[in-house]
Amino acid sequence: MSLTLEDVRRIAHLARIAVDENEAADYLRQLSGIFSLIEEMQSVDTTGIEPMSHAQDVWLRLREDEVTEPDRHESFQSVAPQVEAGLYLVPKVME
Amino acid sequence: MQWEVVVGLEVHAQLSTRSKMFSAASTAYGAAPNTQACAVDIALPGVLPVANRGAVERAIKFGLAVGGAINRRSVFARKNYFYPDLPKGYQISQYEIPVVSRGSVVIQVGEREKTIRLTRAHLEEDAGKSLHEDFHGMTGIDLNRAGTPLLEIVSEPEMRGSAEAVAYAKALHSLVRYLDICDGNMQEGSFRCDANVSVRPLGSDQLGTRCEIKNLNSFRFLERAIEFEAARQIAVLEDGGVIRQETRLYDSDKDETRSMRSKEEAHDYRYFPDPDLLPLQISDAWVAEVYATLPELPQAKRERFVAEFGLSAYDAGVLTASREMADYFEAVVKALGGEPKLCANWVMGDLSGILNKEGLAIGESRIGSARLAGLLRRIVDGTISGKIAKEVFEAMWGGVGEADAIIDAKGLRQISDASEIENILDQIIAANPSQVAEYRAGKDKLFGFFVGQAMKATKGKANPAQVNEILKRKLAG
Known part of the structure; x- marks a missing residue:
């Protein structure tokens, strides 16, 4: 799988990371190295082996459906850039 | 050319848990902004999600009710996109392995029954709300809803036209309320539909290109939106045009759908298994336990x-x-x-x-x-x-x-005493000799006139069956 500069720009845009042309070329080289490592691993025949999700044989723990979180919005909002009427304010987004 | 309208629905049902999908904050509707958004919901650094047993149980209940397969192992995935009402930058959902696969719902359209197959039902978390009123040119964000558990129920594209789509949505709405897993309150957004609509020449077995209509929070809007969208697509095709796959928004004020252009690139969600959450295991015993609680459907x-x-x-x-x-x-x-x-x-x-x-x-x-x-x-x-x-x-x-x-x-007791009714009828017959003569001469319609007189005289209290019987006998002479 070969990655192009265009792919790098697109990935950066989707991740909302500003990347200039020099950096893009650097990332292309680094990411291509990672991809070839993945390709190498994928050449191993894993037919019939269920993918692992954890090094140990463990499952998701569930909690009971109970409300235990107090209202801490004042403390949370004390570090927000802008707040009004209990709402967090952000630059306008509109469809 | 005759066209066939093909519809598939994605329904988001808010599950009626007390706490959120991955946090212990309250899900109660209508609280002051952000008072029910905890550190997990607002995505402060270092927090971890812990899944809610009650939400999983409701999903199992739904899966059993529709005869679907309850996957003994399912996986939570991250759906990545940026929007201010989604503070983590991703929504936790299920992608490759949902909690429920397949199943079906029987709908009634008039006197006809039809079975609509389901593709899947998966657990996910809701986003917050953006308020676009004027906050000095800014947008206000309320994260109370962020993290509320949703069951997304996806149907196969098996509805033909808006009437079947509405019948299906109503059947699901009724079902989730029977199961008591969702309050079904559409005004509050507890039950919302997205419709995938396409058209094709009648008789074709190929699916046309579909458009997804978002934001349908009433059965009426669902019906109107599908009808508008189908007519739009037919007009485009009959003009020799092509349908572009896209997301559209239904505007109930203008009764039309329009393209959401800004969402074009957002479709690359880059799903991957959430490393913060292990696979969800559902035991046979748990399934059996939930099965025992199913009500009559x-x-x-x-x-x-x-x-x-x-x-x-x-x-x-x-x-x-x-x-x-x-x-x-x-x-x-x-x-x-x-x-x-x-x-x-x-x-x-x-x-x-x-x-x-x-x-x-x-x-x-x-x-x-x-x-x-x-x-x-x-x-x-x-x-x-x-x-x-x-x-x-x-x-x-x-x-x-x-x-x-x-x-x-009020003295409304019915007069069922035969002699009393006879008396009343005798008086009416005596007072209306010309009508009696006309009736006897063959004007059957006048029977109603006499009944009316009897009811009027008794203020509606005469036993109608007895009045009919006695009157017939008396008029026969």
Whole structure:
């Protein structure tokens, strides 16, 4: 799988990371190295082996459906850039 | 050319848990902004999600009710996109392995039944709300809803046209309320639909290019949006154009759908398994435990109402549309000790009429099932006629008292004494000699005139069956 500069720009845009042309070329080289490592691993025949999700044989723990979180919005909002009427304010987004 | 409209629906049902999908903050509706958004919901650094057993249990319940497969192992995935009401930058959802696979729902369109297959149902978390009113040119964010558990129910594209789509949405709405896993409140957004709509020449087995319509929070809007969108696509195709796959928004004020251009690139969600969450395991024992709690489901109840009470399929469908209505009806029949058709007519007629008029749910009825049965008992035993019963019903609704007390106080008891009715009829016949002559000369329609006179003379209290019988005999001369 070969990655192009265009792919790098697109990935950066989707991740909302500003990347200039020099950096893009650097990332292309680094990411291509990672991809070839993945390709190498994928050449191993894993037919019939269920993918692992954890090094140990463990499952998701569930909690009971109970409300235990107090209202801490004042403390949370004390570090927000802008707040009004209990709402967090952000630059306008509109469809 | 004749076209066929093909619809698939994605329904988001908010699960009725007390706490959120991955945090212990409250899900109660209508709280002051951000007072129910905890550190996990607002995505402070270092927090970790812990899944809610109650949400998983509700998903299992749904899966069993639709006859789907409950996957003993399912996986939570991250769906990545940026929007201010989604503070983490991703929504936790399920992608490759959902909690429920397949299943089906039977819908009724008129007197016809049709089975709609489901693709899957998966657990995910809701986003917050953006408020676009004027905050000095900024957008306000309320994260109370962020993290509320949702069950996304995805159907196969098996509905043909808006009527089937609405019937399916209503069947699901009824089902989740029967199961008590979602309150179904559409105004509050607890039950929302996205519709995938495409058209194709009638008889074709190829699917056309589809458009997804978002933001449908009423059955009426669902119907209107599908109809508008199908007509739009047909017009484009008949003009020789092509349909572009896209997301569209339904605007109920203008009754049209329009493209959401800004979402074009957002479709690359880069799903991957959430490393913060291990696979969800559901044991056979847990499934069996949930199975034991399943109530009688709408379809089974409908069939039973037809078999047990001799109701029509239509009446049974109306009465079982909600569990509360079905329970009310059964309670009336039980209290009355029979007469299911009479009970059905009153529950679907006068009672539903006044509830609709006053915007009340059946649980808020001012006349409970026992009191209605008390009224119907007096129709059955001949104390009052059906017509007088309506008057008594209105008085009961107005809070005047019980049926028997109203009947006595207002002197509404039906006149069933044959000699009294004979007397009244004799007087009417004597007072209207020309009508009697015309009737005897063959003008049958005048029979109604005499009945009317008898009812007028008795203020509607004469037993109609007896009036008919005695009148016939007397007029025959």
